[in-house]
Amino acid sequence: MSETYRPADADQVQEIVAWAVAEERPLEIRGAGSKRALGRPMEVCSTLDLSGLTGLTYYEPGELVLAACSGTPLSVIEAKLGENAQRLAFEPADYGSILGGTAGQSTIGGVLACNISGPRRIQVGAARDHCLGVSGVSGRGEAFKSGGRVVKNVTGYDLSKLMAGSYGTLAALTEVTFKVLPMPEKTRTVLVFGLSVSEGISVLGQASSSDLEPSGLSHLPAAAASRCSVGYVTQPGDSVSAIRIEGPAPSVEARCRSLREMFEDRGATEELHGHNSSTLWREIADVDLLGEAGGDLWRLSVPPSTAAGVVDRIGAALPSTCDAEFLFDWAGGLVWLDINAAKDAAHELVRDALAASGGHATLIRASEEVRRTIPVFQPTSPGLAALNARVKQGFDPRGLLNPGRMSAEY
Amino acid sequence: MRMPEPDQSVLAARDTLIASLQSIVAEEGVIWSENQLKAYESDGLTAYRQLPLVVVLPEDTRQVSEILKICSEHGAKVVPRGAGTSLSGGALPLADGVLLALGKFNRILEIDYENRCAVVQPGVSNLAISEAVADQGFYYAPDPSSQIVCSIGGNVAENSGGVHCLKYGVTTNNILGLEIVLMSGEIIRLGGKHLDPEGYDLMGVMTGSEGLLGVITEVTVRILKRPELARAVLVGFPELEDGGQFVADLIGAGIIPAGMEMMDKPATHAAEEYCQAGYPLDAEALVIVELDGHSTEVDHLIGQVEEIAHKCGASSLRTSQSEEERLNFWSGRKAAFSSIGRISPDYFCMDGTIPRRSLPEVLKRMAQMSDRFGLRVANVFHAGDGNLHPLILYDANQPGELERAEEFGAEILKLCVEVGGVLTGEHGVGVEKRDLMGVMFSEADLEQQQRLKCAFDPEGSLNPGKVFPTLHRCAELGRMHVHRGQVPFPDIERF
Incomplete structure (x- = not known):
């Protein structure tokens, strides 16, 4: 019998998990379910739906801190922060549309559980870096908290970090606390057109190694650029390397001038202002610029300087019957790869391609069948896998929370 | 300060342990004469002192691994130590514990400007990293006051901050990879030169774990271009x-x-x-x-x-x-x-964090406490992030003053928690704030933290007596208290 429980508060969450422990009944833990299709498929009959836990529990703009119940929609939080000209600086991306749903559904708990960050991650850190504290219920059915409501805190182990990217396999989160930051006065983006992948990444690396403090560094090959809804990006019909600059107006203007001078020999340049700039980066963050066909979608985290080589190796190894498209963020450190018509999402050759240089590949989108067959998350060394399994055991000894979502072993 | 009772059988087998350690590292790498042990009897929190059983100075990861294996076999506890600048007693030795000092891990292994990172050994000082990349205009951002001497391994263990962490973050926000050795001797690599480590964020929990989870043998840090x-x-x-x-x-x-x-x-x-x-x-x-x-x-x-x-x-x-x-x-x-050191024979440096808006209230109440305890206090404050460093002035030679100063410090930290803050912003819990953990955390919170420790160190041999006020055996922590047969939640929405 399949049943969904939708508690209204943290006590009810604890009650349900304690019951599931007693009954040894596995639970699917979900918020709004916008990232349900990410991860290994689970054989679970009961669902713990946290979307009923909503509302801000603490927001002091002067302290730059916000806490909310885990099921609070991200859109509600962003609107509230916007009223005070503040934001979640790690720029949570919305995977709703690439995962076959609609955008705008994410909850704040889901953002943390999947550690979802956007292009600004390169400058300010990931969701895990901005999370100050969590409350949740472990797979033992016990409520616990970690961290606090202040930015600087080393009291006890930093379990908030562990929750980030654990995909609901360690605890059902009930409340999360984040650091927030002021919105900048001005945002602009410098575009450099017509560069190859390796040239583009070298330009991004140069910007990243400058003292101009870029907050976004992305390279769009021509195909990806052509899908952007900003005319300045599509019009030349070529690849685009994009560098975002944010801050006080005079500073942004001066830094953009420096960037254009720095790269004027590399290709034609252009500058996007406010609205166009935010549209471009929203589309990069949400991976809207890749593969309309909706193939298998990989997310690769690699040392930035190795990205071009990784992509070359994948391109060379793919059978000619497959189409592949790429998009680069984080100065090359994040590679999005969309592959059509490959057997088992070409997982062996994708992971082989980054074996030499380090990094990891996550299969963000694929059919249920493929996700059941191959490892969605990067397989680790046996020692690390065993350690991960022991960590899981410490939180969820009976393996009841999102069982098998990250790994068949834990 | 109450520490775990020394294990008599380990004390009795000291000579055998020393001989085993001497078979792993060069002879001068094992220190056991009382005279030489003196140098290691305390860290930056000098109010507490204890001679270690023996000090061992390994030179590479393989030796660390073998030392930990040997210590596990002997049932000996291990206290890791970087430069020994902890202000919370994190590297305070144990009478029946091996002090594992990482001073010989002092090499910068690689500087990778293309990927804006450096791979360093844990004994390298914080400032030495910035100096090594200065000619290319780069630096390592976190800058604790002790940066001339404090080691990067210690920075990771304590998740050190510094005066510039308001904009650039603390240690945990500035590292990419770690190599660690578990108490079992197993060597594990976490992260690398890429962002966001795969799987569970074990690098995140290693950072600030105060030497209780694993021994750090290599760190990959992000480096930044120095601002114009x-x-x-x-x-x-x-x-x-x-x-x-x-x-x-x-x-x-x-x-x-x-x-x-x-x-x-x-x-x-x-x-x-x-x-x-x-x-x-x-x-x-x-x-x-x-x-x-x-x-x-x-x-x-x-x-x-x-x-x-x-x-x-x-x-x-x-x-x-x-x-x-x-x-x-x-x-x-x-x-x-240091300047406070000149106007008072001794001082305690506290390290609570408070919401910024509570500052006037906290300062007022601290002034009242200062009168009540009859001890002076001076305050320095990382105002941007609410991290308060009250310095309690006392004289250890006056009977009762040390105890009064400790009590005053505890009152301050309780006040920090009362106004919505925390016990420690950057110095760590160590032994100093260990017995105050209950002010901030419930027993269930602390037990869950200790279950994480069990995953790394099931025998509880690594730096015991620090951070947690009560030591539990992992078997006891793993026990489940299951209540069967409840009628499940009539009030909860279901469909």
Whole structure:
């Protein structure tokens, strides 16, 4: 019998998990379910739906801190922060549309559980870096908290970090606390057109190694650029390397001038202002610029300087019957790869391609069948896998929370 | 300070253990004579002292692994130590414990400018990393006051901050990879040169784990391009509240300075006597605001900062016009602890964090406590992030003063938690705040943390007696208390 429980508060969450422990009944833990299709498929009959836990529990703009119940929609939080000209600086991306749903559904708990960050991650850190504290219920059915409501805190182990990217396999989160930051006065983006992948990444690396403090560094090959809804990006019909600059107006203007001078020999340049700039980066963050066909979608985290080589190796190894498209963020450190018509999402050759240089590949989108067959998350060394399994055991000894979502072993 | 009872069988087998250790590292790498052990009897928290059973100085990861295996076989506890600058007793030795000192891990292994990172051994000092990349205009951002000596491995273990962490984050935000060795001797690599480690964020929990989870043998840090310009503004206020308002108004205006420090009158006076930094001696609150970045931005924001300072009733204001003047502004703040050392035989440095808006209340109540305990207190404050360092002045030679100072410190930390803050912002729990953990965490919270330790160190051999007030066996922590047969939740929505 399949049943969904939708508690209204943290006590009810604890009650349900304690019951599931007693009954040894596995639970699917979900918020709004916008990232349900990410991860290994689970054989679970009961669902713990946290979307009923909503509302801000603490927001002091002067302290730059916000806490909310885990099921609070991200859109509600962003609107509230916007009223005070503040934001979640790690720029949570919305995977709703690439995962076959609609955008705008994410909850704040889901953002943390999947550690979802956007292009600004390169400058300010990931969701895990901005999370100050969590409350949740472990797979033992016990409520616990970690961290606090202040930015600087080393009291006890930093379990908030562990929750980030654990995909609901360690605890059902009930409340999360984040650091927030002021919105900048001005945002602009410098575009450099017509560069190859390796040239583009070298330009991004140069910007990243400058003292101009870029907050976004992305390279769009021509195909990806052509899908952007900003005319300045599509019009030349070529690849685009994009560098975002944010801050006080005079500073942004001066830094953009420096960037254009720095790269004027590399290709034609252009500058996007406010609205166009935010549209471009929203589309990069949400991976809207890749593969309309909706193939298998990989997310690769690699040392930035190795990205071009990784992509070359994948391109060379793919059978000619497959189409592949790429998009680069984080100065090359994040590679999005969309592959059509490959057997088992070409997982062996994708992971082989980054074996030499380090990094990891996550299969963000694929059919249920493929996700059941191959490892969605990067397989680790046996020692690390065993350690991960022991960590899981410490939180969820009976393996009841999102069982098998990250790994068949834990 | 109560520490776990020494294990008599380990004490009795000391000679065998020393011989085993000598078979792993070169002879001079094992220190066991009482004279030489003296050098290791305490860390930066000198109020507590204990001779270790033996000190061992390995030179590579393989030796660390073998040492930990041998110690596991002997049932001996292990205390890891970097440069020994912990202010919370994190590296305080145990009578029946091997002190594993990582001083010989002092090499920078690789500097990778293309990927903006450096791979270093844990014994490298914080500042040495910045110096190694300075010729290319790079630096490592976290800058604890002890950065000349403190080691990067210790920084990871304590998740160290520094005066610039308001803008650049603390250690956990600035590292990419770790190599660690578990108590079993197993070597594990976490992360690398890429962002966001795969799987569970074990690098995140290793950072700030105070040497209780694993021994750090390699660290990959992010390096940043040094900002084009840094300038500082030195502002005095006639009342502490004005200083607090100034900090709040800056942040309200959307300005996040690179660093923002506040000192009260006693701290300002002590620092000025020591350094002659030109601090205004009439100010009740002295604030240093530093802005860095592109020169256009710095000069633009300096104007705004000056305007806000005047609006908040500043009684004095100076803006650095040269690098020399900027460093001079900082000299007094950086020497604040040493300068207190000159006006008092002993002092305790506390480290609570509070919500910024509670500052006036907390300072007022601390002044009342100071009267009650009959001990002076001076305050330095990382004003941007609410991290407060009250310095309690005492004289250990006066009977009862140490105990009164400890009690005063505990009261301050309880107050920090009461107003919504935490026990420690950057110095760690160690032994110093161990018995206060219950003020902030429930038994269930602490047990869950200890279950994480069980995953790394099931016998509890690594740095026991630190962080947790009560030691539990892992078997006991793993036990489940299951209540069967409840009628499940009639009130909860289901479908």
